[in-house]
Amino acid sequence: MTFILDRTSSRHGIRADIARSWLLVSGLRPDTFDAAHDSAADQIILDIEDAVDPAFKAGARRGVVDWFLGGGSAWVRINARSTRYWRDDVAELAGVPGLAGVMLAKTESVIDVEDTAQQLGGTTPVIALIESALGIENAVTIAQSGGVFRLAFGSGDYRRDTGASADDLAMAYPRSRLVVASRIGELPGPIDGPTVVAGYPALRQQSEHAVALGLTGKLCLRLDQLPVVNEAISPTAADVLWARTFLEDFAASGGVVRDGSDLPRLARAQKIQGLAHAFGISPS
Template identity: 30%
Template sequence: MSLAHARALLFVPGDRPDRVERALASGAEAIVLDLEDGVAAACKEAAREQALATLERLARQGSDPAVAAGRRPPLLGLRVSSPATADGVRDLAALLDAPARPDFLVLAKVESAAEVQLCAAALDWSGELVCSVESGAGLERAAEIAAACEQVAALGFGGVDLAAELGAELAWEPLLAARARVVWCAAAAAVAAFDAPVLELDATAALTADCRRAAALGFDGKIAIHPRQVATIRAGFAPSEASIADARAMLATAQDAGAARHRGTMVDRATLRRAARVLARAEGAP
């Protein structure tokens, strides 16, 4: 599985290995051990050691909770601090000598393609990269960041940090233009886009609405910060049975007749691409 098939990226603080088993059993397609904002400044060194030890342990034993539940094992990721910071340099240096590497890296607060290329080259990285766009500078250069190198698999929208920098309310409407730009730039580079997390842990209705709006805008999935959010996110980004059936019928109609009318709508290349994407999302689900 690749990040292209993920809907929920569940973040776990790197210094809380006790939370990993629950994360693995959550149903998230990707688990991210966090060395950045999820860890207090005084705990960074310990988090680095514990996260890398967790990756080594999981590499030895496999992702048992997921396998036992009949699901594909989730991808395992590591979020490192910006390479423009001392903590980021230490994160990358520790990863160089790590006995086990994650499936993918999340690069925090990316502001240029050069940062991405530097990380990939320094680590001789062959896995996937998620580049988090969390600032005005990052948003301005999102297109070049998404196309920085072949390892970039997704852009992440860091709405919390961006809102703080802009002095904007952390709400949908004030950040709509920024969200749209992340989706556009990801699509132009043919990579995935993951929306910002909802911070209210008990607001299931708000999370459901947020997922629906993000999916409608073109996001492929969303960041989760607690296992209880995962099921809601996966449901919110899953194609409905009706849309799957309609996509199959549309493709069959076009195959039989070329350009055609389908349920009152003219079928053309654009609508067929959309239908194919719906089916790809449905078939790629674990």
């Protein structure tokens, strides 16, 4: 089956493929959906998986669909394909207006993604949330599967599965694995897991560390995390000034490549300039 994905869905003019902050919102709290939608989040994800007790999943799913039918728009984190809830999730969400895409929990194989995409009609983007050792091991093939839009890191479940700590060094391998897999699969950069420890310094430090490894988005659990994540993942004003200066000098030279470093720097400058325009960042 051929999958045709829309990579242009956006909020606040920011496309999902470059979105920095991804706000998780409990599917049990439809009273908070509008506030989340109006927040600083680049994208919002209504969660009917981990945030919902099995006894309430049907009600949460119906509340999400009703909100969409009332004009809302968001992503939805659905249950793993290995669970009995998955089939009802994809059946009730398929074709619903306002569904930007789904985040598939506990993705471990190509078939997880492709079955989900097919059941949703073949055009709904699927973010593969990788949360286990097996998922990390299969990340490259998952990134190359039909229907996959982006990879995301379920860091909490990964730690539970492997016994790894939350230390940056312990988390460097799975994060880097997702970055490399995304590049091989020609996907946007992956989305990092949420920061659960309290305090903005820890949130900023973890966000900056993820960026240093090549991740380009982050799951958020609270509204107050959004400005910190958005700032940490955006190019700095100094980066934007460097990019502008480099591109002006390059254009003034007639676009002549002077040495082997020019083309990599040109690509970096163009990328920074594009992100700065999308995020509204000025060197001043």
